[in-house]
Amino acid sequence: MVGVSQAVPQGKELPETVVRNRSQYAKTLHRRDPDADEPRPACPTRKSEHDYTEVPTAAYRPHYKLCQNPECFGGEWR
Numbered sequence: 815m816v817g818v819s820q821a822v823p824q825g826k827e828l829p830e831t832v833v834r835n836r837s838q839y840a841k842t843l844h845r846r847d848p849d850a851d852e853p854r855p856a857c858p859t860r861k862s863e864h865d866y867t868e869v870p871t872a873a874y875r876p877h878y879k880l881c882q883n884p885e886c887f888g889g890e891w892r
C-alpha cells in the first residue's frame with residue numbers, strides 16, 4: 815500500500831561534471847545529456863547551435879547559476 819506521497823527526488827547530488835556554453839557570456843550550468851556523445855545540456859537548450867563543453871561542477875558552481883529547466887536542476891537547487 816502506497817501511503818507516502820512525498821517523492822524522493824532522484825539525482826539529489828550534483829553530478830561531478832556539468833556542461834556550459836562556450837560563450838564567455840554564458841553563466842549557466844546544465845546537466846549533461848547522458849544520451850549524447852558530445853557534451854550537451856539535458857534540457858531543450860541543447861537544440862541551440864552553440865558549442866558546449868564539459869566542466870567540473872565544483873570549480874564553476876560558485877560563479878555560475880544552475881539551469882532551472884526540470885531536465886537539469888530545476889526546482890531542486892535554489
Ligand SMILES: [Zn+2]
Binds near residue numbers: 843859
Ligand atoms: Zn539546462
